[in-house]
Amino acid sequence: MSRTILAILLLVLGLGLAGPGKIGPALAAGSDGDVTSAAQSDRITEPDSWRAIRQGEAGYIGGQPAARGVLIQSEGEIWRNVRNGKLAVWAGWLLAGVTLAIAAFYVIRGKIMMEGGPSGQTILRFNKMERVGHWLTAGSFLVLALTGLNLLFGRWIIEPWLGKSLFSWISWAGKWLHNIAGFVFIAGLVMIFFLWARDNLWDRYDWGWIKGGGGLLKKGVHPPAAKFNFGQKTQFWMVILVGALVSSTGLNLLFPFTMGDIHAMQVMHLIHTALAVVMVLFILGHIYIGTIGMEGASTAVTTGYVDREWAREHHAAWVEDVEKREPKAAE
Ligand code: HEM
Structure with missing residues (x-):
């Protein structure tokens, strides 16, 4: 009995977590993430399925927002x-x-x-406050600019110099710095706005x-x-x-x-x-x-x-x- 209640509870919770994701004609996926053709369940032919995929129709992936069900986004x-x-x-x-x-x-x-x-x-x-505001904005911007330009141009300009593994390590670290410096920049921006x-x-x-x-x-x-x-x-x-x-x-x-x-x-x-x-x-x-x-x-x-x-x-x-x-x- 208690097993049955538990099973029902898990089912209800599972449905709730999956959310109202759209089940498109293209694909359906099991909750373990394996994607299977909806043709099997909807009697849609395989060419229809693949055409729908090519046109960017969303399928369904358990527990994920509907947009993530798009396999090919032209x-x-x-x-x-x-x-x-x-x-x-x-x-x-x-x-x-x-x-x-x-x-x-x-x-x-x-x-x-x-x-x-x-x-x-x-x-x-x-005064001190103004200088702190300036350097929060300026220091973080310099980090953002250098790491951002590396993302845009690094593969062409820096990778041939440093080699793939050192470049990928630097870019990985740079991306983290970029993410963190973004918040410092926003803080500096708010500060200089109110000061100046x-x-x-x-x-x-x-x-x-x-x-x-x-x-x-x-x-x-x-x-x-x-x-x-x-x-x-x-x-x-x-x-x-x-x-x-x-x-x-x-x-x-x-x-x-x-x-x-x-x-x-x-x-x-x-x-x-x-x-x-x-x-x-x-x-x-x-x-x-x-x-x-x-x-x-x-x-x-x-x-x-x-x-x-x-x-x-x-x-x-x-x-x-x-x-x-x-x-x-x-x-
Ligand atoms: C090495 C980098 C930088 C240096 C040496 C520098 C230098 C200066 C100097 C000397 C002033 C004062 C000008 C005055 O007294 O009239 C100033 C003001 C200012 N800085 Fe910077 N700065 C740098 C980077 C940045 C960056 C990256 C930003 C923004 C993203 C920035 C934003 C501002 C703003 C908004 C002002 C006040 C308005 C102005 O003078 O244009 N600065 N900076």
């Missing part, structure tokens, strides 16, 4: 061709092109120097800054700017908006089938990769200006202080404002 072939073809080729050319353009800018314009020379006096540009969004709204200095080419093209031109100039605002909103899209599509890939079926995931994957490359292109320029491209900028995100001459040349309105509000901020 869009997968299109996805693979776009990913390994147009997307990878365009991404490669753009990355090489932007790197060369930055190098040419460096050769032609040279390092942007403090024209009045360093004053020796500093002013606090970013207000300072990145359009203000009365922006139009003048655009007309003056941001002072980037000609020596001696310094259009005034508040805490952030129009170029930085563009980069900030790009990081926030494109970063949010790259993050949400990344989460969709990290938790498969939670936000869509396999086709939606293929589309998300292409969007994720294309937008991530767009971000890398922007950030190449940002890293250039933050390091070798401009004298006096990098300490803003390391010690937090910048030379007062640098601040006056690039953010005159901000310096005035800080000095008015907190005379002690200038040391």
